[in-house]
Amino acid sequence: MTNTIYPCLWFDGQAKAAAEFYCSVFPQRNGSPKNSKITADTPLVVAFELNGQKFMGLNGGPMYSPNPSISFFVICETLDEIENAWKNMLDGGNVLMPLDKYEWSEKYGWVQDKFGISWQLAYGLMEEVGQKFSPTLMFTNQQAGKAEQAINFYTSIFEDSSVVGINKYGANDNDVAGTIKHARFKLGQHVFMAMDSSMPHPFSFTEGISFVVECETQEEIDYYWDKLTEGGQESMCGWLKDKFGVSWQIVPAILGKLMSDPEKAPRVIQAFLQMKKFDIEKLRQA
Numbered sequence: 001m002t003n004t005i006y007p008c009l010w011f012d013g014q015a016k017a018a019a020e021f022y023c024s025v026f027p028q029r030n031g032s033p034k035n036s037k038i039t040a041d042t043p044l045v046v047a048f049e050l051n052g053q054k055f056m057g058l059n060g061g062p063m064y065s066p067n068p069s070i071s072f073f074v075i076c077e078t079l080d081e082i083e084n085a086w087k088n089m090l091d092g093g094n095v096l097m098p099l100d101k102y103e104w105s106e107k108y109g110w111v112q113d114k115f116g117i118s119w120q121l122a123y124g125l126m127e128e129v130g131q132k133f134s135p136t137l138m139f140t141n142q143q144a145g146k147a148e149q150a151i152n153f154y155t156s157i158f159e160d161s162s163v164v165g166i167n168k169y170g171a172n173d174n175d176v177a178g179t180i181k182h183a184r185f186k187l188g189q190h191v192f193m194a195m196d197s198s199m200p201h202p203f204s205f206t207e208g209i210s211f212v213v214e215c216e217t218q219e220e221i222d223y224y225w226d227k228l229t230e231g232g233q234e235s236m237c238g239w240l241k242d243k244f245g246v247s248w249q250i251v252p253a254i255l256g257k258l259m260s261d262p263e264k265a266p267r268v269i270q271a272f273l274q275m276k277k278f279d280i281e282k283l284r285q286a
Contacts, residue, residue, distance in 0.1 A: 003158070003224075004214040005190045006054040007072075007135055008249060009117060010064045010207060015046040015057030018115040025088045026050045026074075026132075040256070051132045056212060067203035068096060070246075071110065071118035073134040073193050075126050082107055082123050089113045089121070104182070116208070129184070131191040135211070139180075139194070140201040143244055147180035147194040150244045157227045158187040175199070210239070210247035218280045224250045225277045238278045252280045 011018055016038070023036040039054075040047035046057040076082035086099050092114030099109030099121070107123035126132060139147045148166065155161035164184040169175045179196040186192070215221045225234075228250070231243030238251045255278075258268045264286065271286040272278060 003188060003220065004054070004253075005158075005187060006056060006212050007070075008056040008058050008210045008212050009066060009115075010058050010060045010209065011115065012062045012065075013059050014115055015059045016041060018117070019046045019048040019055075019057050021088075021113075021115070022050055022055075023048060025085050042259075053131070053133050060207075064207040066116040066118070066208035067206065068110075068112060068118040069138050069140060069201075069203050069205050070209040071120055071136045071138070073120040073122065073129075073136045075124050075129055075132050076121055077124070077126060079107065079123060082109075082121050085119075085121055086111065089119055129191060134184070134191045134193050135209075136193040136195065137205075137246065138201075139196045139244070140199075141204045143204060144196050144198045145176060145179045146244060147183060147196045150246075151180075151183055151185050151194055153242075153244075154187055154192075155185055157224070160189070161185065161187050164191075169196075205245035205247070207239070207247045210249055212249045212251060214251060214253040216253050218252075221250050221252065221278055221280065224248075234276045236276055237272055238275070250278065252278055252283065254280065255283070258283055258286075 036050045038048045089111045097110035105122045112118045166183040167181045169181045183194045267286040
């Protein structure tokens with residue numbers, strides 16, 4: 001049961017502009033056939049790929065906004081790439097950590113772009129991480145100190161998952177010793193990162209960035225829904241929050257096909273607007 005997982009970015013009517021911007025900033029990996037492109041464009045959802053990795057842009061309105069509690073760690077394989085990406089991201093954006101040399105990277109910077117999405121740009125080799133864009137969860141405020149618990153929770157749910165490495169704060173670090181300074185883990189074939197920060201932050205996890213889990217069967221939908229809502233809360237249209245406040249969308253893989261049928265799509269929308277957890281058979285019959 002290896003499922004496709006990808007991030008959903010919440011925008012207030014700017015999903016297509018953001019997708020076009022990101023495709024221009026990260027056109028393709030050097031020498032790689034994987035390119036960056038918009039794969040679906042509707043008034044509600046704009047799907048796109050960056051170097052072959054799937055993202056979704058959602059025109060959800062002004063209710064939620066992305067924030068740095070979930071950022072994307074980006075491997076840049078040349079100095080030109082990281083400089084160009086930094087320059088573009090900084091246009092209308094703001095610096096969270098300056099582009100400079102750090103103990104973990106010869107060149108690294110953390111920036112929030114003009115659409116509110118945060119990127120950690122790092123000069124390095126793809127082979128070191130295995131993925132160009134790695135979602136990074138920062139556990140702040142009430143969730144600070146819970147990163148390791150969350151990693152164990154997520155890796156227990158998704159098949160073929162593993163903890164790649166954990167680096168904890170020491171007594172001389174400027175945070176709580178024993179909590180997560182940086183960790184990398186895999187959910188199936190997807191690389192994620194996590195960190196704790198006990199310092200005051202004006203943000204925590206919201207629906208501004210969520211994770212979509214595509215499911216082939218109702219059994220899979222039931223499984224992920226039940227596991228991820230333990231201690232969390234159900235929402236509507238396949239959305240839920242887990243016990244750490246991270247938002248997930250548990251969706252049938254067939255949904256895109258159903259929504260692409262102009263005649264059937266309005267009935268499908270009416271059907272799933274009545275649902276919390278998705279019911280594949282009801283969607284097919286709509």
